Amino acid sequence: IPVGHTKSLQEKFESNRVIFSPEFLREGQALKDNLYPSRIIAGSQCKAGKEFVDLLKQGAEKERIDVLFMESTEAEAVKLFANTYLAMRVSFFNELDSYSLAHGLGTKSIINGVCLDERIGSGYNNPSFGYGGYCLPKDTKQLLANYEQVPQTLIEAIVSSNTTRKDFIANEILKGNPKVVGFYRLAMKEGSDNFRSSAIQGVMKRIKAKGVTVMVYEPALDEQEFFGSQVLTNLDEFKLQCDLIVANRREESLADI
Numbered sequence: 375i376p377v378g379h380t381k382s383l384q385e386k387f388e389s390n391r392v393i394f395s396p397e398f399l400r401e402g403q404a405l406k407d408n409l410y411p412s413r414i415i416a417g418s419q420c421k422a423g424k425e426f427v428d429l430l431k432q433g434a435e436k437e438r439i440d441v442l443f444m445e446s447t448e449a450e451a452v453k454l455f456a457n458t459y460l461a462m463r464v465s466f467f468n469e470l471d472s473y474s475l476a477h478g479l480g481t482k483s484i485i486n487g488v489c490l491d492e493r494i495g496s497g498y499n500n501p502s503f504g505y506g507g508y509c510l511p512k513d514t515k516q517l518l519a520n521y522e523q524v525p526q527t528l529i530e531a532i533v534s535s536n537t538t539r540k541d542f543i544a545n546e547i548l549k550g551n552p553k554v555v556g557f558y559r560l561a562m563k564e565g566s567d568n569f570r571s572s573a574i575q576g577v578m579k580r581i582k583a584k585g586v587t588v589m590v591y592e593p594a595l596d597e598q599e600f601f602g603s604q605v606l607t608n609l610d611e612f613k614l615q616c617d618l619i620v621a622n623r624r625e626e627s628l629a630d631i
Contacts, residue, residue: 376520380446390420393422470484511571560575
């Protein structure tokens, strides 16, 4: 939601009991993040807001939880800026990887050297096809929209970088002139069945737009087609039919190819 939405509801209903409490739940880790929250934030200055926070604390197993009370507009901004920062880290290491691939350098060595700086740290540094899922794409665009009257260049770059990365990956794949490209799994992360806005779909669309046949291996799908591409659930058959296979994770079942 845009920054200021909760305040507009408070004014509309003439009540401070409309509050905003952002969640910070990771894909595939939602239960753990509820039980051991990084922080609890309530965009509220009223008694009901405190009672709501107490309920969240009672439901958690973590004993010492950082709790912040602030204005609803500030809480809305926290959510958008936190996710945009995470998207920025994804984009940064993706562009590092693009540079490394273009110059024949070892991405892993560079990332290890960069991340040993304690100010940078080793989290959220794994190159990918771009940030995807339900939260980061919409939240980065929402934050950018909120900057309409404020000078900025970085937020816009984070949004556009995601498109640039998918273009780069697609072009790298097409360099080999494959006739059939297979995509191994659509789910964003290992242990997840969520295909929603997964970054790999953006790469798929670019490959198909060049007239290359695309096949999908996704055992979690019941349909025989996914956006016009054939879906296979037999991995051996999938391997035989594809000239090149794109995977967003390393798994033992792919070791032979």
